[in-house]
Each structure stands twice: as C-alpha cells, then as structure tokens.
Amino acid sequence: MGALTLGRAALLCAALGMLLLPWHGLEGGPAELAAWPGGTAAPLVALLLSGARWWLWPVALLLVITAPPLLRGRAPGGLLVATGAGIILWTLAMGEAIGLRGLDWHWLAPLLGAPPPQPSLGWGALFVLVGATGLFASGLAARGAFGADAFVAFLVAGSAFLLLLFVFGPLFTILSAAVYEGDRFAPGALVARVTAPEAWSLACLATHEGCGVVWNTLLLATLTAVLSTMIGLFFALLAVRGGVRAAPLFRAMTILPLITPPFVVAMALIVLFGRTGIVTTFMWDWFDIPRSRWIYGLPGVLLAQVLAQAPIAFLLLDGALRAISPSLEEASATMGARRFTIFRTVTWPLLKPALAAAFLLGFVESLADFGNPLVLGGDFDVLSTRIFFAIAGARHDPGRAAALALLLLALTFGAFALQALWLGRRRYTTVTGKGDSGIPAPLPAGLKLTCGLVVWPWMLFTAAVYGVILVGGFVHDIGRGDMSFTWRHILTAFEVEWRDGFALRGSAWDSLLTTIEVAAIAAPITAFLGILLAWLIARQDFRGRRTLEFMTMLSFAIPGTVVGVSYVMAFNVPPIELTGTALILILCFVFRNLPVGVRGGLAALAQIDRSLDEASATMGAGAVDTLRRVVLPLMRPAIITALAFSFVHAMTAVSAVIFLVSARHNLATVYIVGRVEAGEMALAIAYSTVLIFIMLAVVLGIEKGVGRARLGRRAAPASPGLRNAPAAAPVRAGA
C-alpha cells in the first residue's frame, strides 16, 4: 500500500470522526443519538462552532493542513508525521487536562481559564485518533521507513499506540505510586520500600521468624521449577523411550492444567490432605499417623503448582526428546558405550536446553500464581498475595503494593533474561541433534524403574485430585466428609425453570454467560493481534523492533492484581472511560494474553520459510497481499491454537479481573472467589466442574479442527496443534 493511499484513507476516517460521529461517549446509550447534531451526541465540528470545546481547535486545524497536499496527490512525509502525532498528543493531553470537574491540570489555569467539564472520548474521537495514527504512519512510509510500505507502517504505529495506551500507560500509572508518600513526591520512599525487611529479611535462618517475602517467592518458584521439570522429564523419558503404551494417557493429562479454573486444585488438596482430609483420616485410622496441618504453607502451594506445571514441562521435554536423533546414540553405542553412559554423555546434554526452558517456565508461572498461595498459603506469604492484600487488605498501601510489584517484575524479567540466554543456545543444540532414522535406545533399566516409581504414583495422585473435583460438586459437603449424592449445588448455580417460558434462575448463569461471551470476543482479537505482531517482529525489519517485542511481552510479566487495579485507575476517568463495561474486561484479556498469540505466531513463523515471502514480493505483491495470501493461510494452525489458548486463559483469569467486574458484567472466576471466601467449597467445586467441561469441549473441538487443517508441507513433522504450542506459548495457570 502506498503512503498516499493510506494518507487519504486516514484523512477520510478522521474527517468522518470530526464531522459526523459524536465526539464524546454516550453514557445513556444509543438513545442519546436523537439529539444529534447537538446535545451529548454532538460531533466535534458542532462543539467547536458553538465554542463549547474551543481548546480542541488545534485538532481541527492540524487536520485541515494535511488535506490540500493529500488531495492534490502528494504525501509530504514530515508534515504528516507531525500532524498525526500532534493530533493524538493534543487530544489526549487536553482530555487529561480537563476532566469531569473542569480543569485538572491546575498549572494550565492561566492559559485555559476555567473550562467547563469534559466527559470521556467517544466514537468521533476514536475515528479521529485512528485517522491521526494513519496520517502518522503514512508520513513515516513517505519518508522511506518500513521499506516505504504504508501498511506495515500503519500496523507498527497502531500496535505501538495500543500497547502504549493499554499496557504501558496503566502500568506507569500504578508503579508511579511507589515514589509517592501520600500525595507527596518522595523518591526516598521507593528505596525504603524496595529494600524493606518485609521483602528481604533473612530472619528465618537464625530465628523462628518468617523470611522476607522475596526469599519465600524465590524458594517456592525454584522448588516448583525443579520438581515440575524433574517429573516432566520422567514422564517424557517413559513416554518416548520407556516402551510404555500410556502415551495417550500422558497427553490427555497435559490438557488438564490448562482448563482448570483457579482455586479448585487447592480446594481438592485440602479435601484430600487437610487435617480432616480423606487421605489424612485414612492414614490416621489405619496407620496411626498423626493428623497434621502440613498442607497449609509451602508444601501445599508447591504441590498445587507442581500439579499444574509438571504436565507442561512434560510437553516441552517430550518434544525435545523426540527431536533428538537416535543416530548419535547409535554411534555412541557402536563405540562400546554402556546404556547409562550413552544417556549421561549423549542424551542428557542434548536435553539440557529443553530442561532449562521447562525450568524457567515453571519458575515464571510460580511467580505469577495467585490462587494457590491464597487458598493454601497459610502463614507462607509470596509476592503475588502480598501485593493483593497491600491493595485490598485491611491496611491499604498502594505505594507498598507498587514497590512489591516492582520486585516481582524484576524477578520475572530476570527469569526471562535467563531464558533468552538459554534459547540462544537451544537453537544451536537442536540443529546439531537433528538426524533422520534409527531406533532410539531404550532406557537403562535402573532409570526406567526410577521413572516408573515417580510417574505412576503421580498419575494416581493427579487422578485422585481430579476425582475429588468431579465428585465434589455432586455430594453434600465433601469438606466435612458428607458424601451423599445431591444435585443441590448444581441446581443452586445452574437452575433452569420452564414455568412461563424459559428462565435461567441459577445464581451462576449471569457470570457464566458473561464469561463465555467476553472470552469468545477477546480470543479472536488476541489471536489476530498477536499473529500480526509476530509477523511484524519476525518478518519486517524496522528500527524499534526489539522495543515492540519487549512491549508485547511486558504484560505477561506484570502480576494480575497490578494489572487490574492499574486498569481501574487509568480508565475510570476521561479521556478514556471504560470501567463498568464489558469492553474493559475484553481489553484486559486481549493485552494480558497477547504474549500467547505473539509467541505462538513467532514459533509458527519460524517454521515457514522466508523465501515464500520473498517469492511473493518479487512477483510484485505488497505486504498486504503477502500476508493475506501466503503467510496467514500457512499459519492457520498457529492462529487456531492461539484462539484456543486465549479463550481458555480468559476463562480462568482471576487476579487481573477481580477489580474490573461490575454488576452487569460479572465473571465466573470472581464468583468462585466469593464462594471460596464464604467457605462454600462444594458450590465452588461444582461451578469449576462445569467450567472444566466447557473448556474441555472448546479445546477438544479446536484441536480437532487443527487436526484437519494440518498443512501438507513446511509444518513441523509432529502435529503442530495444541501439543507443541505451550513450548512457544507459556501458560499462566491460575494467574
């Protein structure tokens, strides 16, 4: 697409927004349109002429300047860049400066006087902003940036603008609280908070006091990562090399953590291993093992997290193990190495990068986990829960929460940096390891026995946990051991009445339907935007590419609670007012799950040869055509996978949305939190069961779709569907 075409389209869009559409948001719904072109539905041009928004004249003037050259068929780059950026900055700055109570930036009083209140931006403003972004991008393209392709320029500028607005902006808002003491700017407070003994105390080594919350978090994350990697490795060894026919079973297990709503595993663990739990009571009755409360604290949280992470580690390691060429091992064997020596000197080193990836994924997931520490933590505090209670607890301290969030961010970034380091090495090793034929060496007997000793009890354990979840919703009170069958909980939540017409009377219907709706809207947007960004990052060469990549990944590293509160703080007041709508939930999900789409897209693009793009380009296709006719069709599996993941993530997110739900738009997970708080485990478990089945249906349906859409050439030899995706798309269970 040429710069001129885009520039003209952008001008049209902005003119439409300025002349026709209502500038401000319609609080009273579409009924207010009746007053058009006056009243609350007035477009900008009417507001300007009546003098009600005289401070927005620069927007109109900037737009008018660009019209003559564009219409005459020239695209003056510098002018377009300047006007585009000017319109965006001016509109947003004035929106911030003049709020619902008139002037908010009091230092502007000499300039602006006492302007009337200004509500939030609406459709007209949206079109003008989109148009301005288009002008900006076409200007850049006209100056030769982005290979002079205006389409790419628009995508980059647009997504950067969105990311700034919905990831960076809110984050900046809340983290700046770390340097404020009350209303006073105090950089010293930041230092004090970040180095506070509550975070770094090492008292637990010497005394009975608890250690700093950073150490707790690190300890938990490291243990989770080590254990889940180990268990995942045993599973993978047994599945690939052990000659066991249970591989489909293992694979089925890997889907479970994805579709499990938060809290439910933790509740099942209490039912099993709590002091009056099923297993505990059994051990007491039969073996006189005293009942204790060991589950509350580090062991319980660790167990719950390993349950979620081990299957994902298995996925990664299974793929890596299959990719190792047996020919190297055969070479080793022909040179007379014993089986254990082969494993130690050939297989193990080749696995190392995948092990590191699994380890770091487990580590990061554990840092982000909120549900399990909340239910099972006992006295054991980690950063994610500490942040939540610093914001919502009895002692409200946003500054402390922001400082703790900074620490958590630093830990996550540290982990990502390490992962990036390892990824570099992984590429190298896997390529070396690739070969063609040969029969993989069977496991050494001792190792196989060890694997079996870990794997089968673990399978049994997983089955027990999910068995409790399945049963728990259909018995009176599984927590107290009242195991008589009942439909009561399901009826409370999902009662349907036929009296006069069809009525959903259950208390959970509202939240369930909203959840499905929001997830179903957010998922395609996430997948689409993610894949587009991945394409930009992988296939286009422009300055700031790394920055864009970093920004897409940023939202993954931010703890959910921080995201939630920052969205309320940033989008509750004009210029952008979204709280209380379903839109804020959708936006939150889109930008929070974006890394899933981007990662999936990057992984898929790595499998599609660049020469295809180049061939398309040499035959004269622009970026739009190449994307639409070559790249996207080849990426179909990745797109569908990204769809499934973002849907499932949106349905299980809790900490990010707990402050964003409203009366009309409640979500399933928040409803479950309420049930857990009230001690109604049975109802919470029943609801979770229903959610699990819904997500299972969606995931299986999508996987089936992917199976049929498998590509004939170029795709990875192993099925590219859900099975491989977590390697590229980290999973955030229970976050």
Add this chain to the structure above:
Amino acid sequence: MSATRRLFGAAIAGAFGLLAAGTASAQGSLTVYCSVQEEWCRPMMAAFERATGISVAMTRRSSGETLTQIRAEAQNPRGDVWWGGTGDPHMQAAQENLTQEYRSPMLAQLQPWAVRQAEQTGFRTVGIYAGALGYSYNAPELQRRRITAPRCWADLAKPEFRGEVQVADPNTSGTAYTMLATLVQIMGEDPAFTYLRALHRNVNQYTRSGAAPARAAATGETLVGITFLHDAVAQKVSGAPLELVGPCEGTGYEIGSMSIVRGARNMDNARRFYDWALSAEAQAIGAEAKAYQLPSNRSAPIPPQAPRFENVPLIDYDFARWGNAQERTRLIDRWQREVRAGAR
C-alpha cells in the same frame, strides 16, 4: 356485551400495564456494592426492586475490595450505595471523604449503637447490623482430646490448645483487627500484647479472610476458630458440630455499616435504598438468608439462632478511637513486631 366489556377491560388493563411498565423504568436504577454474603445480597436487592420498582445492579465483593474499588473510582464514582461489610472500612471511607453525609429519617428507629456509628462519622455511615466477636470450637474434637471446654479469652492461651487456635491476620482482615482492638480495650495495651504473645504459640495459622477460621473449625481443620459469632452460627446451622463461646472477660463487636458513595449518580435512589434498608421489613431478610447478625432496627425480628448480646458481655467499644487509621496502623505494626515475629 359481556365479551365486549371483557375485551374493553383487558384493553384498559393492558394500557395500564404499559403505563406501569413505563413508570417502573422511569424509577431509574441504582448500583449497590454489597459486602455481605451473596445469599443475603440477592434477596435484599430483589426485595428492594419489588418494593420500589427501581432496578438494582449489584456487585458483591469483600469490604476491603469494595473500599479499594471506591477509592479507585473516587474521581468518577460508579457505585451509589455501599451496603454491608464490617464497620471499619466504612469509617475509613468516611475519613477519606469517599462517602456522602446523609441523615436518614429512619435513624430514630435504630438501636443506639447504630446511631452512634453514624454520629461518630458525621452521618457518613450508619449501622445496619451488629455481630459479637467470639470463638467456636469443634465439640467432637475437643472431647476426643479430653480438654475442658474453654469459656474465656484466657483459656485459649493454655498449653493444651497448642497449635489448635486459628484466627485471621489483622493485616488483611477487619475481624482480626477487631479482636486486637477488643483485647486492648479489655486488658489494657501492654497486658493485651502479653496475652497475644501467649496466644501466638497456640495459633496454627493466621488466615487472610476473617470468616475462614469458623469454616476450619467446622471441618475440624482446627480446634478453635476466632471469628464473629454469626459466622460460626452459619456453619452450625448447616450441620457442623460447633459450640459457640462469648468469652467471659467480655468481647467486642462489629457494626456492619452502610454508606452512600460521594458523587453517586443516582443520589435520590441511593437515599431511598438507605431509608428502606434501615426499615424493619428490610432487615428481616437477613435471617431468611442465614445471616444471624443482630439487626439495627429496634423493631426488626431477631433471628432465633442469633447469638444474643445479653449472653455475651459486651464491652463499650470505642469505634472512633480504634477505627482511626493512624491508631490502627500503630496497633497492627506493634502486633507485627511483637507478636507475629515471635517464636511458636
């Protein structure tokens, strides 16, 4: 003839029906933040809708979360009324000028403690129910261990309860802070902290949510849970083998409160709800919803299962002093330093 008349009648009825529907929507709407359990929130809102024709949008969150929400929305409030939840966050909201002053004509019908709650905050909040602090123990577990039934706060510090007491963390829970403030008022500050240090050895877990210890005691996860007594009653009524104790030294109580959000969009409806929620009929809904607090309207029926204050020696809880944010921070800091950090 009669058929015509019937038709005519039906037409008129239909017209009135339309008119009624019109007025119903003209009654407008109301957004309520509800901080008691869902089972109580729902019938409450439904009853108000039936009584007034105002359509209610209700969000249920814990009181801490609601306060966070109202704070975040202060520039542009979304909620109109905040109904329910322990009194401290309501007082804090009043202190931070997040809620609106309103002198309801219903104040005359209320119990003195409810009115005092209003007076102390300059009529920015009002008491809607009260619940005494206490503890509950799991009777079969106690019998199995052959421990004599505890009656007082002091009993819980005895060595036989080692590792058997559960209470919430005052950092996160208003219930636990109420206990802290209550003990300081009963014993005096230094003896109270001595007692808390002794109790600390017996505590197996400081939970985050205030009502969790009652649930834990109900399932036997702990022997004793310190909570508001109505939380324990709710467990007992659903069949748990719990015994409730109002400690012999006396105890404090919470005053569940209600406030109007400052800058509420539906101020008139908010006031209507406020007045209605203080009426006897509205307060009778709690008992049906298994909420066993004491209603603040003097003529509202008291649920038979409710822990009566007559049986529980109540202290003269000074909400103005102990609800103050600075005093609260000071006490919690001291607790964190001297009690929580200690060995068990």
